[in-house]
Amino acid sequence: MWQGLPCAEDGQVTETITGLYLSPLELCAVLSALALIAARWLPPIARPRTTIAAGTAFVLSAIVLGVAGMRWQMLPVLGGAALALPFAVAALLRRRDGRPARRARWWLALPGSTACVALIASGPVSAWAFPVPVFPEPSGTFAVGTRVMQWTDPHRPESFTADPHDRRTVVVQLWYPAKPSLAGAQRAPYLGRTQREARIVSDALARYAGMPGFLLNDVPQARTHAVFNAPVAGRGGRFPVVLFSPGAGGVRTQNTAWAEELASHGYIVAALDHPYDSAAVVLADGRTITTKLTSTGDRDKDERLGAGWTAVRAADLRFALTQLERLDRGEATGPLTGRLDTGRVAVTGHSMGGAAALQAARQDRRFDAVIDLDGYPHGPLSPSLHQPTLALTQAITSETDPRYLPRLTKALRLGTATSYRLTIPGAAHLTFMDAPLYLPPMPSLVGTLGRTESPRVVAAATLAFLNASLRHETGDLPGVLSTYGDLSVQRPGRGG
CATH class of the missing domain: 3.40.50.1820 (Alpha/Beta hydrolase fold, catalytic domain)
Incomplete structure (x- = not known):
């Protein structure tokens, strides 16, 4: 179910997924941020493409949200992605001998990944807790x-x-x-x-x-x-x-x-x-x-x-x-x-x-x-x-x-x-x-x-x-x- 919520300042219409209280653009930013973190745990053959696609989608979403007006609920999503992005990009770099850069041990990477996921997840939770009100459709004939x-x-x-x-x-x-x-x-x-x-x-x-x-x-x-x-x-x-x-x-x-x-x-x-x-x-x-x-x-x-x-x-x-x-x-x-x-x-x-x-x-x-x-x-x-x-x-x-x-x-x-x-x-x-x-x-x-x-x-x-x-x-x-x-x-x- 989609519900239109026109923004009173600029006349834009922000379509919101009612159950999540996120716009499609915000949802894209959340999912791409999570994908950046997940890329660290994928097999080597899938890691580069996932990182590039997720990073591109996140950066573009963040830019558009910044121009259109970003809600405070998206700030922890930006923070979590910003922490994960350098490590995701570093994994794409190659050493002088042409071999992939070394990754941190899983037991060192797991706490950081968990913290980033928690930070990103707090964005949708905040949007759900403090949403743009969606008013029920009046049931009368007028x-x-x-x-x-x-x-x-x-x-x-x-x-x-x-x-x-x-x-x-x-x-x-x-x-x-x-x-x-x-x-x-x-x-x-x-x-x-x-x-x-x-x-x-x-x-x-x-x-x-x-x-x-x-x-x-x-x-x-x-x-x-x-x-x-x-x-x-x-x-x-x-x-x-x-x-x-x-x-x-x-x-x-x-x-x-x-x-x-x-x-x-x-x-x-x-x-x-x-x-x-x-x-x-x-x-x-x-x-x-x-x-x-x-x-x-x-x-x-x-x-x-x-x-x-x-x-x-x-x-x-x-x-x-x-x-x-x-x-x-x-x-x-x-x-x-x-x-x-x-x-x-x-x-x-x-x-x-x-x-x-x-x-x-x-x-x-x-x-x-x-x-x-x-x-x-x-x-x-x-x-x-x-x-x-x-x-x-x-x-x-x-x-x-x-x-x-x-x-x-x-x-x-x-x-x-x-x-x-x-x-x-x-x-x-x-x-x-x-x-x-x-x-x-x-x-x-x-x-x-x-x-x-x-x-x-x-x-x-x-x-x-x-x-x-x-x-x-x-x-x-x-x-x-x-x-x-x-x-x-x-x-x-x-x-x-």
């Missing part, structure tokens, strides 16, 4: 368009700055059902509107996670399935709206695979950047706002801080819905005017964004349904939720915060509508975002569902809930949800 908007609330001061004239601004990215694009239409880059923005966001996310920035160098190269500013689909009428808030330090694009899947099934997804909370927010004027959130390490203090940050996010979500209503009514210009069904709205979020979704729903009855993607319910639990709610949680282990399930359960039991808590076996906290597509498949980090199954399960469960809650599709919702994990249903007036 193509997907996307656009970015920036809104400032004139009535709300910015609480993260001391400037009394500063007003709260949010950046919102919409994914929506679109008309099919022409063949060859350039797909939207991941993490930003431009390669520069994607690189800024990628570096900020790495810093926020405490990772060396180069580990995520490939992420901004990814292309999604959406097309920027594609025409809205001509069919489908008015589309239900789903607002999304990312996790602490997260960005609006962190659930792109999920958003594209929902949009392909006829939903409009509006995901928010929260300035001074998200790792990096690039504004329309080019300014970049980085996060100011820091934990203290004190559980009680962090809980109070989390409640305050959640309240800001909840206000952002409510303001964004107001702006979407204005857009639908034509009070703000845009191609989605008249196509947003703001009478059918779900509010969702991951981690702290899930807590914000719960708070926004308590405060604003315009929200008709709530989805909490593994978010601890910060802040007050009153008033009670009146909307149907779905809480997706990671697998519960001894490492899970012991306060999490009791508080989440209490929040759901206080609700006046049916709620569902679905615990997905094999899921970790980062399973509920795009992270499994580009981070190492470590169970403690992204769970054990895998790069293909993680986004599929999360999207399928949320789609089933949205179809029942916003489209009022009949069917056995508990039965469908229970196919994805351990389900607990809380109905009004019952004990659970």
Whole structure:
């Protein structure tokens, strides 16, 4: 299976072998480097031809990769080949008497060959662990368009700055059902509107996670399935709206695979950047706002801080819905005017964004349904939720915060509508975002569902809930949800 990943900087298309996450050129460099080492161990009659062919293929591959732009994962491959090349070439030389040059004893050559093989092999392993994300093809009947908007609330001061004239601004990215694009239409880059923005966001996310920035160098190269500013689909009428808030330090694009899947099934997804909370927010004027959130390490203090940050996010979500209503009514210009069904709205979020979704729903009855993607319910639990709610949680282990399930359960039991808590076996906290597509498949980090199954399960469960809650599709919702994990249903007036 081949997957095209257009490079946003130069327009090139790097074809990647999905299972190896290597381009054919990179694979050629790896195999030729290994062949250089293997030539030392071949019979004398085969050694010269193999060495010349492998050396030529490697040098040409390295030159082309250097010109086109080399990924950091290929550096150990170059290092291993560079160590092996002098010895491979030396074996082709002849002494003055015309006889072949002497080779090192096998017991001396074996450790060096093993070290070079290990160095070269670390390249493909690194490419597999930190690949260019390959986004799953949306399964719905609609193509997907996307656009970015920036809104400032004139009535709300910015609480993260001391400037009394500063007003709260949010950046919102919409994914929506679109008309099919022409063949060859350039797909939207991941993490930003431009390669520069994607690189800024990628570096900020790495810093926020405490990772060396180069580990995520490939992420901004990814292309999604959406097309920027594609025409809205001509069919489908008015589309239900789903607002999304990312996790602490997260960005609006962190659930792109999920958003594209929902949009392909006829939903409009509006995901928010929260300035001074998200790792990096690039504004329309080019300014970049980085996060100011820091934990203290004190559980009680962090809980109070989390409640305050959640309240800001909840206000952002409510303001964004107001702006979407204005857009639908034509009070703000845009191609989605008249196509947003703001009478059918779900509010969702991951981690702290899930807590914000719960708070926004308590405060604003315009929200008709709530989805909490593994978010601890910060802040007050009153008033009670009146909307149907779905809480997706990671697998519960001894490492899970012991306060999490009791508080989440209490929040759901206080609700006046049916709620569902679905615990997905094999899921970790980062399973509920795009992270499994580009981070190492470590169970403690992204769970054990895998790069293909993680986004599929999360999207399928949320789609089933949205179809029942916003489209009022009949069917056995508990039965469908229970196919994805351990389900607990809380109905009004019952004990659970």
